[in-house]
Amino acid sequence: MHNIAVIGAGMAGCTLARRLVDAGRRVHVFDKGRAAGGRMATRVAGRLRFDHGAQFMSVRGDAMRARLPEWQQAGVLARWPQAAVGDSERWVAVPGMNALAPRMLWGAEFSAQTLIHTLGADRFGWWLAEESGTLPDCFDAVLVTLPAPQAVTLFERSTGAGLARFIDAMRQIRYAPCWTLMLSLSERLDVADCLRFPAGGALNWAARDSGKPQRDASRECWVVHADPLWSRQHLECEPEQIEALLTEAFAAAVGRAVVPVQRCAHRWRYARVVDALGQPCLWDADARVGYASDGCLGERIEDAFDSANALADRVLEAGANRDLPWVHAAEQHVHLR
Ligand SMILES: Cc1cc2nc3c(=O)[nH]c(=O)nc-3n(C[C@H](O)[C@H](O)[C@H](O)COP(=O)(O)OP(=O)(O)OC[C@H]3O[C@@H](n4cnc5c(N)ncnc54)[C@H](O)[C@@H]3O)c2cc1C
Known part of the structure; x- marks a missing residue:
């Protein structure tokens, strides 16, 4: 298997790309977003930047721990001491959470703003299509890394052996939503950099984004995550309403009036995994x-990384098999549908 398509450029897609490129494969990664990173996201609003998705990486396993020195030396990862809990360190990409993805994609071809609408297999291999038409390449394998409900939608529209079985499995995976408030304030708040809130209220977590390593500390920027249940109850509200409600809840939590210079809400429909598949x-x-x-x-960045590594192992094992019916078409890189 030489020519491989990866759909989705979050941690899972980027990990697959890195492993397969390092193993000598030709990899093309497609993402509907403007940039790679997925839920490891950074929103740029004028001169302000906010990590409005994943806040930090916690590292429990050896596989990810082994990558930390390389990412640190490359200048895309740093410790975030203010978020550490006991001995458990927290890591952030720098200068924003989306900075790790481009580094991991080195050597892969990357197409941003490419929403894959359908895929299918024919005698030349896998083809991918946007809503506007089929892409001009075919692949020996296709690896999908979207949140499960989005992957199910893609597979239901597609044709190809194996997809129906995948749909059944992926339907078991469930996510909690999260409304996120990004706030820039005119004055520094006299509170800790990371605030965790008990379940049952509007808030789940708040962090001084401008206090993370290599951020612009001259600005007082906060990212506030709503509680999962609260987010579900307010899922279809307008962003302006959420901005007002979460600003009020945050002001109550920090015990003083909060006057935003700028604020913005973002809805993550599939934020954190609550029911995982239970297989890598x-x-x-x-x-x-x-x-x-x-x-x-599971619900963490490292789970996406581990899952992608498991899949990369499978793909590379399968690639060791020399009896490959699609090799000829893949070498031509021509899609003759
Ligand atoms: C608010 C929030 C806070 C979080 N906090 C933390 C935290 O502190 N620590 C932690 O470890 N984890 C946290 N997480 C979870 C963490 O972000 C995820 O576990 C991890 O980033 C998932 O990576 P992934 O590659 O599996 O999926 P994603 O990052 O979702 O990547 C999937 C990609 O697929 C793309 N895509 C979707 N549909 C299509 C399509 N049809 N065609 C092309 N591309 C498509 C998307 O644009 C996206 O880039 C948080 C998540 C959220 C939302």
Whole structure:
């Protein structure tokens, strides 16, 4: 298997790209977003930047721990001491959470703003299509790394052996939503950099984003995450209403009036995994289609990383098999549908 498509450029997609490029494969990554990173996201609003998705990485396993020195030396990862809990360190990408992804994609081809609408397999391999038409390439394998409900939608529109079985498995994966408030304030708040809130209220977490390493500390910027249940109850509200409600809840939590210079709300429909699949990845060696994401293993960035590594292992094992019917078409890189 030489020519591989990866759909989604979050931690799972970037990990797959890194592993497969390092193993000598030609990898093309597609993402609907403007940039790579997925839920490891950084919103730029004028001169302000906010990590409005994942806040930090906690590292429990050896596989991810082994990558930390490389990312630190490359200047894209740093410790965030203010968020540490006991001995458990927290890491952030610098200068924003989305900074790790481009580094991981080195050597892969990357197409941003490319929403994959349909995929299918024919005798030349896998083809991918946007709503406007089929992309001009075919692939020996396709690896999907979207949040499970979005992957189910994609697979339901698609044709190809193995997809129906994947849909059944992926339907078990469930996510909690999260409304996020990004706030820039004119004055520094006299509170700790990270605030955790008990379940049952509007808030789940708040962090001084401008206090993270290599951020602009001259500005007082906060990211506030709503409680998962509260987010679900307010899922279809207008962002302006959420901005007002969460600003009020945050002011109550810090015990003083909060006057935003700028504020903005973002809704994550699929934020944190609450029911994971419980197996590292899905892979159909005959159909050459795979699925990896945090949804396979848990709610953290490292779960997405571990899932993608498991899938990369499967793909590379399968690639060791020399009897590959699609090699000829893949070498031509021509899609003759
Ligand atoms: C608010 C919030 C806070 C979080 N906090 C933390 C935290 O502090 N620590 C932690 O470890 N984890 C945290 N997480 C979870 C963490 O972000 C995820 O576990 C991890 O980033 C998931 O990576 P992934 O690659 O599986 O999925 P994603 O990052 O979601 O990547 C999937 C990609 O697929 C793309 N995509 C979707 N549909 C299509 C399509 N049809 N065609 C092309 N591309 C498509 C998306 O644009 C996206 O880039 C948080 C998440 C959120 C939302």
